[in-house]
Amino acid sequence: MTEMLIVIGLAVVLIVLPGCQGKSSKEDNGTQNDNSSEKATLKRSDDKDDSSTESASPEEQLETVSFYDDGKKDRYAAYWKDNPNESAEEVVSYVNTDADEPLPDDPEEISMPTTVLTIANKRHALPADYEPKDMVRVPQPCSESDFSCYLGDQFIQEVAYQPLNDWTDAVEAELGHTLKTIAAYRSYSYQQSVFDYALTSMSEEEARKVIAMPGLSEHQLGLAVDVTVDDVRYDQLESISDYKVLLEIAAQYGFILRYPADKTAITGYDHESWHFRYVGEEAAQTIYQNNWTLEEYVGRGNRS
Numbered sequence: 381m382t383e384m385l386i387v388i389g390l391a392v393v394l395i396v397l398p399g400c401q402g403k404s405s406k407e408d409n410g411t412q413n414d415n416s417s418e419k420a421t422l423k424r425s426d427d428k429d430d431s432s433t434e435s436a437s438p439e440e441q442l443e444t445v446s447f448y449d450d451g452k453k454d455r456y457a458a459y460w461k462d463n464p465n466e467s468a469e470e471v472v473s474y475v476n477t478d479a480d481e482p483l484p485d486d487p488e489e490i491s492m493p494t495t496v497l498t499i500a501n502k503r504h505a506l507p508a509d510y511e512p513k514d515m516v517r518v519p520q521p522c523s524e525s526d527f528s529c530y531l532g533d534q535f536i537q538e539v540a541y542q543p544l545n546d547w548t549d550a551v552e553a554e555l556g557h558t559l560k561t562i563a564a565y566r567s568y569s570y571q572q573s574v575f576d577y578a579l580t581s582m583s584e585e586e587a588r589k590v591i592a593m594p595g596l597s598e599h600q601l602g603l604a605v606d607v608t609v610d611d612v613r614y615d616q617l618e619s620i621s622d623y624k625v626l627l628e629i630a631a632q633y634g635f636i637l638r639y640p641a642d643k644t645a646i647t648g649y650d651h652e653s654w655h656f657r658y659v660g661e662e663a664a665q666t667i668y669q670n671n672w673t674l675e676e677y678v679g680r681g682n683r684s
């Protein structure tokens with residue numbers, strides 16, 4: 381019986397994962413809502429006989445951005461040359477996320493301890509022995525009859541527990557929907573078993589495209605939740621009429637839509653309307669209001 385449940389569980393996860401873990405091949409179109417803030421202050425060049433004080437060189441404009449990293453200056457210049465319509469701030473934040481570089485075969489290991497702003501993605505891997513501390517059961521797990529429900533107890537870091545509870549209550553009160561968590565924490569070994577299971581029916585190359593390698597899924601952080609409402613299929617969540625309000629309420633309680641459709645080049649993942657990440661209220665509000673990703677927020681020098 382237990383083995384049967386594990387097999388069913390793996391099959392369900394495999395159904396869930398292709399969209400959830402798909403490697404993106406789309407290009408970011410570079411649109412941003414906030415082009416005006418923190419425009420580079422003009423800076424006069426000391427070593428050039430430049431009679432114009434109206435315009436600064438690209439290098440000067442980049443250097444005035446507060447989160448400029450001198451070690452990346454060649455990459456800023458190369459990226460700006462290819463994307464001349466972006467502002468200096470956008471260029472610096474984009475390159476700071478490393479989205480201008482191809483995905484590495486061997487992702488960099490994340491340094492400990494983790495925070496609510498830790499990025500686990502295809503560039504930054506969690507160690508095999510990483511397990512979040514202070515895990516608690518999620519307040520409202522889905523039932524086994526729900527489509528794509530992860531079987532068994534669901535866990536999340538304690539820091540996100542009350543916010544998830546409050547988000548759930550607010551969705552009920554303001555929209556009349558029952559918010560359901562269909563998947564939360566996944567261990568490294570669980571992700572490994574999912575990946576190994578996939579290898580029984582596809583090549584490793586194919587598996588890497590549809591399933592996150594162990595260590596590269598932020599579900600291992602215990603801060604990510606896949607949700608849906610009522611009896612809506614998780615991959616149809618975006619089709620509910622008040623989906624945008626759902627996102628707004630999420631941000632009020634510290635959760636962000638982690639993989640927006642127009643940010644696939646930065647996140648490395650295709651759009652996932654059901655995957656939310658706890659980052660804390662302040663970060664979530666800023667990310668939501670500016671249409672940023674967690675990578676862009678951290679790329680602007682924000683740390684917890």
Ligand SMILES: [Zn+2]
Pocket residue numbers: 400599604605606654655656
């Ligand atoms: Zn997910």
